[in-house]
Amino acid sequence: MWLVSQPNSVILEVKVDPNAIGQDCLEKVCEKLEIGAEADYFGLRVCQGSGPGRWLNLRNPLDPHRIPGGRLELRVKFWVPPHLLINEPTRHQHYLHAKLDLIEGRLVVADQEVARRIIAYIAQAETGDCDPDMPPTHIYEECNKIGPQGVKPEDHMEKIIEYHCEIAGMRSSQAEYRLLKEISKLESFGEELFFCKPVTQSNNAHNLYSHLLYHRQQTEEPRARDEQEIDGGATVGCLTSGQNVGGCGCRLSTCVGVGPHGIVVYRPACNGDQEIGVEKQSIPYTAIHRAQPLRRLFQLSYVTGEGHEATLNVKMATSGQAAALYRAVTEKHAFYCCETVRSDVTEQFIRDLKGTIASIFNDSSTLGRRYVFDIRRTCREVHDRARRAAHARALAHTHAHTHAHTHAHAHEPRTRRRSGTNHEEARPRSSSGGGEVLACRVCMDAAIDTLLLPCRHVVCCQLCAPRCNRCPLCRRQIEKLMHIFLPVEYQKSPGVIIK
Template identity: 85%
Template sequence: MWLISQPDSMILQIKADPNAIGQECLEKVCEKLEIGAEADYFGLRVCPGSGPGRWLNLRNPLDPHRIPGGRLDLRVKFWVPPHLLINEPTRHQFYLHAKLDLTEGRLVVADLEVARRIVAYIAQAEHGDCDPDMPPINIYEECEKIGPQGEKPDDHVEKIIDYHCEISGMRASQAEYRLLKEISNLESFGEELFFCKPVTQFNNAHNLYSHLLYHAQPVEEPRARDDQEIDGGATVGCLAGGQNGGGCGCRLSTSVGVGPHGIVVYRPACNGEQEIGVEKQSIKYTVIQRAQPLRRNFQLSYVTAEGHEATLNVKMATSGQAAALYRAVTEKHAFYCCETVRSDVTEQFIRDLKGTIASIFNDATTLGRRYVFDIRRTCREVHDNARRAAHQAAIDAHHHHAHHHAQTRARRAERGTDTKESRSRSRSGEAAMACRVCMDAPLDTLFLPCRHVACCGECAPRCARCPLCRGEIDKCMHIFLPVEYEKNPGVIIK
């Protein structure tokens, strides 16, 4: 039994065979949540009690010894703009994860006006229309970490209420879509961070992005050298006194962000009140030539803007973090930039001790084989697959509807109610008692002063003259048909 936690803290219990792989577990979760057609956007994350979490490799067997308590988190692994999401349940799961990252500070919004709109969208999706006399203050307080931190203006809550009132009448699904549209424009959208030192309350994504906002002055990117060695063994930080003391209060190590377009190396360079800044180096996927983990080091070779080959070496806290960074770079590059996943990515594997010994005698054995990557489709392939699945579902629903009508007609024919006489009698009865305007709803309105009954309650107010005698209509009166008309099978009563 596996316990899968959703971003809204709801727990799903999933039963899987002892030898099942992670992909089977994810598919069962997505089937319950009705997001199976777009399951490739999601992943299962292992979050141990201490240290950073890691993505479960879905192509390998589930190992209870490496998953504490049998608990996994369902999270969005590959972020895409909301217009690429086909199904409403998928957009809802994206919204839940986005809200979690926003409220816990992992996704930082720099613009205060954008932050207010996001809070208003969350309140509309969670609470509904805003009552200015009783606004959902509890939701506003829950979203306190959204936007630039520090002292807020006095009219901050009032402006959120104004935004909330402006979108009154908006459906919850539409509000969720608007929120996803807002965060898709953020610079850090879809970026996964890897810190060179363990993540703490002072060394995390929220502190890093807040640091970048606090030191907003432009800093030149470091000039590429033939060999850049980044040792993440030490941290640097601003004054511990916080903003009032001349610093932002952060204490960060070097980190690497892996996003949809490339990687970004963040090197905080704070030294008390002097030389406060940050070095931010962006490397696009298109210029990367080679990447590999070497124990604790992550090594990257790329081409600079001048056309020279440069090497980037980042020393991580553990060899597992270096391997996780290598995996993230390879998988995100394949997902966002490639037309299809190449075989040299899907076929990479390592062996454990038993598999290594067995491979000495039989190199083709699968014993102890563990795949390095679990990506199956690219972004384009996932989108096309979801569209085909939605189209096929619409066709199946149409065929089911037609089959249901055919069975209904067959049952009527067996009871003798589908004969020619009954059909003609039914049509004549329907025509006699149907509205003369829409020919659908039953007659239930009397026109005065001509006293003709010719329309239903919806069509009568739109008539200036009687459809039968063309006389002026002074008044409409709702009438009730006798009970025997309701028992007549040839009359439609709605």
């Protein structure tokens, strides 16, 4: 029995075979939540007593001795923009995780106006339309950590209520989509941080991003340093006693952020009121030659902007953290940047002592084999798979509806059947068996009813068109949307539409 907790504090009990792997557990959880077609966006984290947990390798057998209490957490492992999410339950799960990350400080919003809009979207999704006389203040207080911290403006609460009243009538699913669209524009969206020292109250993601927002001094390229290795054993603080002389009170260690486009090395460089800032070095995936863990050391070979080869060595607190950083860099690069997952990624494995001894006599033995990576599909493959599954469901629903209509029509009286024959023959075939011809090319469910301007293509419904920034056919920028009315079914006399 495994206990899997969701971000809304709901715990699911999952029963799997004793020799099952982590993928079996995840698939059962996703089946209960109806997100099986897009399960590759999610992962299971092992709950740690203190600090962030570690991702469970889904290709390896579930080991009760390495998972305290048999407790796991369902979390989003790969973040994507909301327009790439096909199913509504998947968007809802992303919303729950985004709300948790915003409240716990893993996603930091720099703009106060954006923070107010996000709080209004959360309140609309949770409580519905706002009553100016009785606003949901408990939701506003729960989301108080969203946005720049410090003394709030006097009209802060009034602005949130004003935003909440402006979106009256918006459905809960629409509010969740708007929130996901807002956070997808954040700089830290989809970025996973690995701190060189253990995560504490003063050394965490919230303090790092708050430090960046407080000082507003960031340099993309680090200064020339004598040492060839970044030792994260020491922390650098900015007037940790308080903010009397311009400090923010943080005390951070070096950390590495792994995101959709590359890795970012954050090196706090605070020295009282003389030099305050964070050195931020960005390395895109296209510049990386090789990455490997060497015990506690994470080694990265890359090409600088000037075309020179360089090596980055980051010493982590433990060898496990160095291996987790190596795994995150490889998996995120494969997921976001590759067309498919290569065999040299899926076939990497290590052996324990028993497996090593067995491999001496039989090199193909699977005894004691533990895979390094568990990624199965890239972002493009997950999106295409979910889109095809949604299209197949729509076709099955159309065929079932057509079969039921035909079965009911067969039991009608003969005279009535004859009188209705002409009408059926006069109607175009696209309204029954070929109904998918006029279906939205994004959701493959609703009818096409929106014109995209200026390209004038008609391929989307009124729900999917606002989610597209570019035309799905010609990829031209969408400047305006226009609702249109297409005749679907006709009688024998042209111009008469049957509702």
